[in-house]
Amino acid sequence: MIHLEEVRHETPAELNALVSDAIRNHFRYRAESKHRQHRALMARGRTSLAVGLAFYALCFVLGQALVRLTDSPVAELGQESLLIGGWVAMWRPLEIFLYDSWELRRQERELIRLSHMAVHVECPHG
Secondary structure, eight states: OOEEOOOOSOOOOHHHHHHHHHHHHHHHHHHHHHHHHHHHHHHHHHHHHHHHHHHHHHHHHHHHHHHOOOOOOHHHHHHHHHHHHHHHHHHHHIIIIIIIHHHHHHHHHHHHHHTTTOOOOOOBOO
């Protein structure tokens, strides 16, 4: 329900149609914007995942090579450090897919729901 205080010259039906269309278009546009943001986030997530997996594999292979070269506690420390570094590289892709994407989808669904709401305008007519 929208209450206007100024006098309008449109009929109540025209005013309701005009305002309803404007509100629906606004929320539909915002929902489409969230959808585009989600697609861009997923593309960034796939790129981050590919880079993260490649870096993790490199860290794993280097760690294994380090331990095979010398069997010392320092080599084992280096191996573990490389493994942790590889896992840290995976942080952002996991964050994107497990947390960030859900929030954008939730916002998009909410905006779609708002784009379907009923609108009624009341105002004095002149």
